[in-house]
Amino acid sequence: MSARRGIAALVCGLWIVAALAIDAGEAFPDAPRQERYLALVHELRCVVCQNQTIADSNADLAADLRHQVRDRIARGESDEDIKRYLTDRYGDFILYDPPWSARSAVLWVAPALLLVVALVVIGRVIRARSSELNQEESS
Amino acid sequence: MTRVLRQFWPFWVFLGLAAVFAKALIGIDRGAIDPHAIQSPLLGKRAPEFDLPSVLDPTQRVRLQDSAGRYRVINVWGSWCVACKAEHEALLKLHLQQSIQFIGIDWKDDPSTALEYVRKLGNPYDAIADDQAGQVAIDYGVYGAPESFLISPQGIVLAKHTGPLTEAAFAAEFAPLMKPGATS
């Protein structure tokens, strides 16, 4: 296990920068597909260099995965199809944008929930302090 | 009681968090938890079919269905892979002892180098598939070499082992899943 980790560290770590992450192939001639491609590769987690997206990772596997994404877009698959293809094989781990599911519901609900809670609590405090001020002033 | 809960709430929250961390650390120390490991969604599902040229004889094809009806171990490796050398001895031994099929997937490798490798170090595989494109590896959700999969006679993925496959790991993780009579 540590030998595998060692190789991954050499490829990923902080050592190599971006060189192999650069695509050698042609970009899509039309903007919408190229945008989809760029958006997708910036959302998918590299399974070797696990702190980078496949767009930025030097690993061979990242290049292979980028090719997969490119080929599938060229074949007309939707973003959902492509993501499903990858999660069928690597699990939700490969998505940096956690999909809506029981496991990630907390994450997606939290921002709104916390805001609402904060607003409610603050509202109460302000109301109390406001009436305190009124009492102070009127007495 | 509720007064204790309310008054001490930051304390409880923090203690809870610390407990989770402690559990995580102990898990990592014991090897039960590995934040780097990716859990395979293939377990219990049908193993992906493949049809690749053979490394040993490029005119022949290697297919998963060729070994249907038997337990097989699919081992993803490469001649460039340092950790694979570590498991080579064990693979040779296991191949001799077990009567199950060992299929090697030669991942992102030059077939002639791979051929040299098994000629020099011994061939533990019944068949070696040439996966230069890496498509089959992706199909199997491989994220590093070596990785080994145990496939049932019906073609279901029973287990996955990442890292060098040792005799101990085989005995602990693969053997128990195989019905008696499959090994000798």
Next chain:
Amino acid sequence: MMPEWGTLALALAIVLSLSGAVLGLGPMPLPVELNLKLLRNCTLGVWWALAVAFALLVTALVTHDFSVAYVAKNSNTELPRLYCVAAAWGAHEGSLLLWALLLSLWSVLVARHSRSLPPTFRLKVLGVLALVQLGFLLFTLLTSSPFERNLVVPDEGADLNPILQDPALALHPPLLYMGYVGTAVAFAFAVAAMLTGHLDQAFARWVRPWTLASWLALTLGITLGSFWAYYELGWGGWWFWDPVENASFMPWLAATALIHSLAVTAQRGLFRQWTLLLSILTFSLSLLGTFLVRSGVLVSVHSFAADPTRGLFILGLLVFYIVGALLLYALKGQSLTQRGGFDATSRESFLLFNNALLVTTALLILLGTLWPLFLEVFQWGQISVGPPYFNVAFMIPMLPLVALASVGAHAAWKHGALWRRARGLAATAAIAMVLAVLLRSVYPSGGSWLTLCGFFAGCLILCSSLALWWWDLRASFGLRHAAVGMVVAHLGIGVFTIGVTGVSSFAIEKDVSLAPQESAVVADYRVTFIALQPVKGPNYDGLGGTFELRHANQWLATVESQKRVFHAGGAPMTHAAIFSRGGYDLFVALGEDLGAGKWSLRLQYKPLVRLIWWGGVLMALGGLWALVFRAKEVKA
């Protein structure tokens, strides 16, 4: 022989810290003044011991003493001297020593500049600092000593991680640690306040300069780290929501909330529970960061070599300090609520929102960072949480906060009296909207409705802060007031927001393959590959590609991107070429040799990106300004 002196120095520091903790927090058989004098001497003693230890480590690195394991692992004979010194904090053990050294520096500064504090209070503050110091020194000496020897002395050392071989490395960790470690001072003050019952406006005034100072350092440290990642890592990113980045950002958010909460406590004696909890929270988050980087529970590009047993030790320290503080809070906290009314549109009210939104943001980041770990620990599956989540989760509380801050700064204490300003503020908002639309129109393509929101929020706080100075401060104080610091810091937020919005909405990234003499276009700029030549550095060799940048056929610059192969470690590293001008950056990164003379290149157009770090610098400047004037206040 020298490294053993280092170990001795560490041991001495431990003894002195222990004495300090006992003197400050233990029973007091001696008269207070004597206690205090002894404690101050202990603090000073710890500083000298650690300074010696640190100097010894640096000496060992610079003289290439490979008998010391740390030196052999992190430096070699070809490493330039600057990086030999910087290697002192480049890895786990050395960075811990730096941590301890800087904590000691803060302690000495507090010891010397706290004459206006009541003696018992002062004792407790220094005692708590000594106790924190003790914990970390024990951790260092027992599990992570940088002075361990190699049984077999190698002829040559390994290399310092090449990506760390950069001048910014000399600054980023020390700055960041000054900030991280400085949160211990606010913590010490909070604990002392709880122990002595001194929880009033005076307490807030005493601790304010210290909090400002550590916040300032943290701001600069984070800004520098982000900038360094941008020009060093080659992919043009400046923030990745990596767990360790988050670990430094959360204390920053909490410290920002703390500064603002202190303003209320100092002014009206309110928000004392907030202030205490925030002091504890800030330090906890700082310790949590230390824990996350070194324990291996999270996958991070910043992690030091992971070791679960070390992790357990730090967790133990974390639990000891925080549980202690929270217990104290539970026992003393209830009696704190103070009478004092304020209006719904008063400054207190806005600051309450401020606290809540900042804490909410910190909690959201904490949740996102730790959730994958929770799932793993309880075996509920596996997910990844990355930039797509954090970018959204961060914006939800923060954009409203920026808007609120624009208005809130104008609110008076107790009675908001914003109606006085209504017309002025409306005019400010209108101007901000016009500016935002103008800015938006500079970039013909890309962006969304969010872009306009971001620009508007940034322009709003810019205009509103300038207006604040113009209406309220110019006449009475000119530039000589702590509130001017606030104005400058808020200007920084505006600049930052505009930068982030610009680069997120309009940046263009293009991968191309070019042979020499060929060119490609990215966003109106033509990049021509001129030539390839070998390069040689002090400890690396490689290839450099020269590129010519043109805009509308006008020559802009000729830049060089290099691929370096370090002698000590085989893997090649790309050093991107960055051309920067006022409103944008152009990025060229040399990739791989594709054969037939062609090379892969990544080209990027980054509009407004430098505003991100100028914003950070402005914020820090504002903090410094406020610090200078607040410190004068405390002396008075």
